[in-house]
Amino acid sequence: MVDFSTDAGDIVYPDDIRRLDRYVNQLRDGDELVISVDANDAHQTDSILTFLRKKGMKFHTEGSHDGKEYYIVARRKVH
Numbered sequence: 415m416v417d418f419s420t421d422a423g424d425i426v427y428p429d430d431i432r433r434l435d436r437y438v439n440q441l442r443d444g445d446e447l448v449i450s451v452d453a454n455d456a457h458q459t460d461s462i463l464t465f466l467r468k469k470g471m472k473f474h475t476e477g478s479h480d481g482k483e484y485y486i487v488a489r490r491k492v493h
Contacts, residue, residue, distance in 0.1 A: 424455045431465050438469050441490040449486040453477060456484040 437447055451459055459475075466473050466488050473488035 421450045424452065424458065426458050426461050431461060434462065434465060435469075438466075438471065438488075438490075443490055443492045445490055447471075447488045449488070451484045451486070453482050453484045459484070459486060462486060 434447075434449070441447060449459075449462060463473070463486070466486070470491060471488045472491050473486055476485050476487065477483070478485070
């Protein structure tokens with residue numbers, strides 16, 4: 415399994431989604447992508463979640479133990 419990790423800024427721009435698309439296209443079955451966002455900017459993730467849904471990815475969200483970061487953990491569905 416290969417893990418990819420990326421950080422999203424305070425505003426999610428179309429270039430950010432294109433970068434995520436490149437990551438997602440590299441994923442194989444079972445690979446994982448972790449997207450880190452500052453917890454104060456978690457409300458900015460709607461476009462990321464919509465993108466992941468359209469790509470057919472399984473994902474869940476979680477907060478860090480210190481409450482400062484918000485993570486989106488996405489996996490390619492195993493076929």
